[in-house]
Amino acid sequence: MAALITQEIATVASDPYVPHFQDIMQPTDEVLQGRGGIAGLKVYDEIRRDPHAFAILQKRKLEVVSREWKVQPPENPSRLEKKAAEEVERQLKALDFDKLTKGLLGAILKGFAVGEVMWDIVEGVWTVKLVRVKKQRRFRMTVDGALRVLTRANNLKGEPVPDRKFIVHRHSIDDDDDDPYGVGLGSVLYWPAWFKRQVLAHWLRGVEKHASPTVHATYTGGFDKDRQTMIEAALRRLANDTGVVTPEGVTMALLEAARGGGGDLQEKLSRYLDELMSEAVLGETLSTNSGERGARSLGEIHNEVRIAIAKADSDLLSATIKNTIVRWIVELNYPGARLPDVWRDFAEAEDLDKKVDRDKKLYEMGYEPADIAYIDETYGGEWVKREKRDPLETPGDGQPKPQVTADLEFAENPNSVSARGQRVVEELSSQLETVAQPAIDAMIERIRTEFTEAQDYDDLVLRLARLSGELGIEDLAAALEQGSLLAELEGVDSVNG
Numbered sequence: 001m002a003a004l005i006t007q008e009i010a011t012v013a014s015d016p017y018v019p020h021f022q023d024i025m026q027p028t029d030e031v032l033q034g035r036g037g038i039a040g041l042k043v044y045d046e047i048r049r050d051p052h053a054f055a056i057l058q059k060r061k062l063e064v065v066s067r068e069w070k071v072q073p074p075e076n077p078s079r080l081e082k083k084a085a086e087e088v089e090r091q092l093k094a095l096d097f098d099k100l101t102k103g104l105l106g107a108i109l110k111g112f113a114v115g116e117v118m119w120d121i122v123e124g125v126w127t128v129k130l131v132r133v134k135k136q137r138r139f140r141m142t143v144d145g146a147l148r149v150l151t152r153a154n155n156l157k158g159e160p161v162p163d164r165k166f167i168v169h170r171h172s173i174d175d176d177d178d179d180p181y182g183v184g185l186g187s188v189l190y191w192p193a194w195f196k197r198q199v200l201a202h203w204l205r206g207v208e209k210h211a212s213p214t215v216h217a218t219y220t221g222g223f224d225k226d227r228q229t230m231i232e233a234a235l236r237r238l239a240n241d242t243g244v245v246t247p248e249g250v251t252m253a254l255l256e257a258a259r260g261g262g263g264d265l266q267e268k269l270s271r272y273l274d275e276l277m278s279e280a281v282l283g284e285t286l287s288t289n290s291g292e293r294g295a296r297s298l299g300e301i302h303n304e305v306r307i308a309i310a311k312a313d314s315d316l317l318s319a320t321i322k323n324t325i326v327r328w329i330v331e332l333n334y335p336g337a338r339l340p341d342v343w344r345d346f347a348e349a350e351d352l353d354k355k356v357d358r359d360k361k362l363y364e365m366g367y368e369p370a371d372i373a374y375i376d377e378t379y380g381g382e383w384v385k386r387e388k389r390d391p392l393e394t395p396g397d398g399q400p401k402p403q404v405t406a407d408l409e410f411a412e413n414p415n416s417v418s419a420r421g422q423r424v425v426e427e428l429s430s431q432l433e434t435v436a437q438p439a440i441d442a443m444i445e446r447i448r449t450e451f452t453e454a455q456d457y458d459d460l461v462l463r464l465a466r467l468s469g470e471l472g473i474e475d476l477a478a479a480l481e482q483g484s485l486l487a488e489l490e491g492v493d494s495v496n497g
Contacts, residue, residue, distance in 0.1 A: 012178050013143045024148070024157050025141045027181040028174075029111065031190045041136050044110050044186035047193045052274045056281040057185075061105040063310035064317070065098050067344040074338040084330045085340035091128050091329060092342070103133030104317060107171040108281075109189075110136050111182030114147070115167040117325060126332040128325055131167065141180035164328045169320040171313075188280045196273040203266035220249040282306045307346065314344045352379065435482070439475035446471065 012018060012025065019026065026037045035043050047053050071089035073081050100115065107113040118130040140148045140158045147166055148158030170182035215238060217231050231250060246252065278285045284302035321342050330337050355378065362368075369375060375383045450467055454460035 011143075012145075012180075015178065018143075018178075023142050025143045025145075025180055027111070027183075028179045029181070029183050029187045031187045038140060038181060039137065041110055043190065044184070046197075047109065047186055047189050050193050050196060050277075053189060053193055053277050053281075056278050057109060059306075060108060060281055060310060060313065061102055063307065064105060064314045064344065065102050067314065067346055069097060069101075069342065069344045072341045072343070074340060078337070080334055081337045081340070084334040084337040087125070087333060088326050088329055088340055088342070095128055095130055100131050100133070101317060104167070104169040104320070105313060106133070106136075107169045107182060107184060108313065109184045109186050111172065111179075111184035111186070112136060112168060112170045114139050115169075117165055117167065117328075119164075126329065128329065131325070145180040164332075167320065167324045169317060171316070185281060189277055192273045192276045192280075196270055199266055199270050199273065203263065203270070206263065206266070215252055217246075217250060217252045219247075219251070283309050311346045314346065318343045431483075436476055436479040439473075439479060442475075443471055 018028075027033065031043065032038065032040045034040075048057065069092075071085050071092065073085040077085070104113045104115060113133060114136065115131045115133045117128055118132065120127050120129045138150050140150065142148065147161050147168055149161055149166075150156075150158045153159075170180070171184055172179065172182040173185065173188065174183045215235050217235060219227060219231065231246070234246060235252075275285050283305045318341070322339055326339055326342060330339055372383060372385060446467060447464070450463040451460065454463055
């Protein structure tokens with residue numbers, strides 16, 4: 001058996017499609033290639049000036065930052081590894097980890113982000129005091145992926161950086177690792193944002209042109225250059241004056257554009273470009289752009305897509321943090337310890353109404369919580385199990401409530417109701433609930449369907465009004481009729497017995 005080859009063969013340095021005029025790597029991003037390479041990153045700053053593009057980029061980043069983060073020791077941790085995890089958590093809290101996260105997520109737009117770590121020794125412990133996120137224009141990458149920083153002394157190739165000093169987080173929309181600069185969403189957003197700027201410029205020019213009507217003057221007779229020059233001068237003065245005097249035979253009229261400069265077309269095109277950018281950044285549109293139609297269920301699906309993308313961003317960033325500052329803190333202060341994980345919690349809170357329904361069904365099946373602490377932990381607050389009280393007792397004095405029929409010999413004393421009677425009542429009630437439940441479920445399901453399909457509040461009102469005349473209650477009425485008849489027969493039987 002031949003020996004396995006351990007070194008990389010298909011390196012970037014050997015790629016015939018990558019130019020190698022110098023040691024510095026140029027990005028494979030086609031937008032940047034046409035604008036000076038990595039130095040052209042400033043074109044992506046223009047994208048952020050678009051209010052819609054800025055909003056959706058912020059939404060994607062803040063969805064990650066808003067989640068609570070945790071430091072978790074490795075599985076079956078030793079005492080040393082627990083101490084390492086505690087130290088990592090302490091240092092991340094001290095340096096404002098959320099701000100660092102937001103800064104490094106700038107890689108989503110530009111492909112990569114760089115943060116410089118400021119170290120200090122505090123009580124014998126190497127401590128990250130601060131991480132400064134830097135502008136991407138200051139850095140270059142070699143064909144081997146090594147980071148170099150541009151300085152006044154070396155502003156072409158840059159200077160190499162020391163170990164454990166710079167964090168590099170990369171984001172790539174491509175499915176390969178060959179570009180050390182990454183490929184950000186800027187390459188996708190550039191053209192929609194550029195076209196939108198052109199649309200808005202044409203729109204504003206049209207509004208300016210058609211904001212006031214054009215004055216059209218006519219005069220009798222043939223072409224007269226001197227007379228026409230005189231009338232044009234009068235029209236120019238009309239732009240600032242409220243009135244104008246003309247000779248007899250000169251007629252002036254106001255001309256207005258029939259479509260107001262095409263504003264409807266410009267608006268539709270602008271909104272379409274906004275939707276393209278929303279889909280590229282968030283994977284959906286309904287959480288940012290309001291469509292003409294859309295049920296609540298569809299909006300929830302779109303929101304789930306957006307959250308899934310944010311979770312992926314969080315996982316990728318967590319891997320970068322773990323392999324940089326977390327690794328450096330542990331290796332410098334706790335050599336030999338395994339690395340803890342840093343991650344953000346994207347678990348959604350469970351619907352308590354659904355949980356109550358589930359617990360109620362389990363209780364009806366004959367089960368109950370083994371510990372009252374379950375109620376406290378699930379629903380919050382402090383709960384105690386209430387004592388069952390005899391309905392015939394008056395609270396406080398412990399004495400039975402006097403009955404209005406107590407002195408009547410022919411009346412049956414309620415206190416003497418047999419256990420059999422109580423059992424019969426409970427059985428009849430349970431049977432009636434079982435028989436009537438399908439009819440009730442069918443009515444609720446029809447109402448739920450109308451809620452799901454309604455386009456807006458007014459449409460929902462019309463749907464429910466129409467449904468109120470369509471719902472049949474025959475099945476429910478039949479169940480209640482049977483229950484009433486059975487209760488009457490049971491009452492007669494108990495009296496005769």
